[in-house]
Amino acid sequence: MNATPHAKADLMRLGTAYFKSKVLLSAVELGLFTHLAASPATEPELRDALGLHPRASRDFLDSLVALGLLTRTDGRYHNAPAADAYLDTGKPAYVGGFLTMLNLQFAKWDRLTDLLRTGGISYDVEDEKRQHDGMYADAKRIRRFMAAMDGINQLAGPALAERFDWSEYGSVTDLGGARGNVAAELVKAHPHLSASVFDLPPVEEVFDEHMAALDLTGRVRFEAGDFFAGSLPASDVLIYGHVLHDWSPELRTRLIRQAYAALPPGGALLVYDVMIDDERAVNDFSLLTSLHMMLVSPGGGEYTAAECRAEMTAAGFAETDAVPLTDLDTLVIGRKAR
Numbered sequence: 001m002n003a004t005p006h007a008k009a010d011l012m013r014l015g016t017a018y019f020k021s022k023v024l025l026s027a028v029e030l031g032l033f034t035h036l037a038a039s040p041a042t043e044p045e046l047r048d049a050l051g052l053h054p055r056a057s058r059d060f061l062d063s064l065v066a067l068g069l070l071t072r073t074d075g076r077y078h079n080a081p082a083a084d085a086y087l088d089t090g091k092p093a094y095v096g097g098f099l100t101m102l103n104l105q106f107a108k109w110d111r112l113t114d115l116l117r118t119g120g121i122s123y124d125v126e127d128e129k130r131q132h133d134g135m136y137a138d139a140k141r142i143r144r145f146m147a148a149m150d151g152i153n154q155l156a157g158p159a160l161a162e163r164f165d166w167s168e169y170g171s172v173t174d175l176g177g178a179r180g181n182v183a184a185e186l187v188k189a190h191p192h193l194s195a196s197v198f199d200l201p202p203v204e205e206v207f208d209e210h211m212a213a214l215d216l217t218g219r220v221r222f223e224a225g226d227f228f229a230g231s232l233p234a235s236d237v238l239i240y241g242h243v244l245h246d247w248s249p250e251l252r253t254r255l256i257r258q259a260y261a262a263l264p265p266g267g268a269l270l271v272y273d274v275m276i277d278d279e280r281a282v283n284d285f286s287l288l289t290s291l292h293m294m295l296v297s298p299g300g301g302e303y304t305a306a307e308c309r310a311e312m313t314a315a316g317f318a319e320t321d322a323v324p325l326t327d328l329d330t331l332v333i334g335r336k337a338r
Contacts, residue, residue, distance in 0.1 A: 097147025157185030248299025
């Protein structure tokens with residue numbers, strides 16, 4: 001960034017960038033976009049419907065206009081196309097569940113300086129697993145987390161169905177596959193596949209509900225289990241999608257080795273995450289996401305595709321490859337020798 005008056009203004013905008021994200025997150029929390037999807041409304045109507053105070057409501061709504069999320073015509077607010085498609089709870093492409101999770105985690109960024117000075121909360125491997133699994137003891141948190149995973153995985157499922165050659169494989173298991181969105185996309189695109197989701201037992205109820213809603217009951221099975229208790233399911237292809245970044249490097253190594261042991265000869269492990277670019281200088285989103293994972297989990301963080309491939313090779317995989325999966329995710333493929 002050059003030392004010019006323009007650069008000074010850019011620094012000011014960068015320092016206030018969180019203003020924009022919080023306006024969006026609060027709009028999702030208030031249900032604004034879902035309300036406007038039913039009918040455009042004036043500022044007084046929105047104040048009444050959403051319980052907004054007149055001191056801030058107009059600037060709040062007009063900020064969303066300036067951000068391109070709303071439009072305003074003759075005093076009535078409408079959803080812009082992106083907001084209508086992705087931020088209305090009634091639409092199948094809704095990503096607000098993920099944004100809701102980010103809103104709940106927003107305050108954790110206040111601890112960034114402490115993370116940089118101390119490394120975050122002290123933990124051991126057992127503490128790491130207990131904290132993660134504790135979330136599944138609360139039914140409300142499970143449903144909230146599953147909704148967040150739906151938003152994250154919307155692009156990954158169709159992309160995975162297209163980017164990987166499934167023709168030589170008969171079965172696939174999505175490890176930590178949540179409500180089954182990715183597995184659902186795979187069986188829709190490749191009907192020959194036998195698909196299952198492996199996740200903790202409390203997830204099964206919401207998985208069954210979701211498969212029924214997708215009219216895929218029986219097409220995708222649920223297998224209850226724990227990554228760290230016993231072996232993984234046998235399957236031609238195993239998937240870790242947005243899973244390994246939840247865990248410390250030690251546990252990532254363990255999970256990759258467990259997958260290698262579970263796969264048959266010729267099997268494949270697919271790993272996708274918001275991976276850091278190998279130069280660690282190009283993709284600011286992945287680096288910032290890594291810091292976020294460090295703030296919200298005791299051992300988590302992003303990693304590079306090169307690091308993932310090295311872990312796969314050390315585990316015994318004969319071939320590895322890395323390809324872009326979505327605009328945000330990288331896919332690393334490990335193939336076991338026949």
